[in-house]
Amino acid sequence: MFKTTRALVLRETKYKEADKILTVLTEDEGKLTVSARGVMRRGSRIAAACQLLTFSEMTLFENRGRWVVQEAQTLEQFLGLREDIALLSLGTYFAELMEAVSDEDSPNPEVLRLGLNSLFALSGGLYPPEHIKAVFEARLMCLSGYEPALEACPVCGKEDMVSPVFSTLGGTVLCGKCRSSQYGESFPLCEASLAAMRHISGAESKKIFSFTLENAAEKRLNKVCEAYVQAQLERRFSSLDYWKSVK
CATH class of the missing domain: 1.20.1440.120 (Recombination protein O, C-terminal domain)
Structure with a gap:
């Protein structure tokens, strides 16, 4: 299942070699924990949108009960x-x-x-x-x-x-x-x-x-x-x- 929402990144935790686990606050779902796979690799298209204190539009994919960032676009980086x-x-x-x-x-x-x-x-x-x-x-x-x-x-x-x-x-x-x-x-x-x-x-x-x-x-x-x-x-x-x- 896919979901598109606007979210503010509240916390980021490095996971494995190139992934992050993000805690985000969304408009329509409240707080969510999402996985940003490969976000720390050079050239990642979602890296900027998955930084701490960044407000982004995210497309999430539910995989085995967990949300994964499929696409993300920065709305405000402050x-x-x-x-x-x-x-x-x-x-x-x-x-x-x-x-x-x-x-x-x-x-x-x-x-x-x-x-x-x-x-x-x-x-x-x-x-x-x-x-x-x-x-x-x-x-x-x-x-x-x-x-x-x-x-x-x-x-x-x-x-x-x-x-x-x-x-x-x-x-x-x-x-x-x-x-x-x-x-x-x-x-x-x-x-x-x-x-x-x-x-x-x-x-x-x-x-x-x-x-x-x-x-x-x-x-x-x-x-x-x-x-x-x-x-x-x-x-x-x-x-x-x-x-x-x-x-």
Whole structure:
């Protein structure tokens, strides 16, 4: 059986002498594991389209329950990432996160769209990398079933909170005076960083990056979004650690 789909390469693993095993995120099938045979041989027609962080149109052939890349054409390579090791490592972190929240036979085209838009913004230098990272992390959590409760303090019910804090375990924002150990570890926010989180959560996909913060508020937003991802997914990501070492 043949299938044609558009897919983003999230991970590549060398297999045998000239093959690769790819993890790709597709529009219509969710996450797939596919084999790219002979892709590492000189002159391979599918080599460019099967690189990490490349968005391609792939024709797949099912062979004994496994998908094999028959043909592939590059749609977007995000060349700006390949010219900067820090940007490439941050893009790889985005790919790791998308792989972590995606399942086979469970398409989530909004996650793919977020990934493509974030990689495009990163590659083109449309926003600072830290800004793109925070937006990507926060929006990905919303699209993956971990949308935080940001409208009001669950203890006192106030929407306009004084000295707000964010509980990464509970996924909720609280007033500073309502902060409690029962909500687990919490991180300080400010009015601006809380407003940014609300914007990322509720804005149209094409507008999620469209806000500005002063440096201190941007740092708070980054710290909260990163901590929330790690708390909810219960893991750390080596590509994130590497990005921090080279940025």
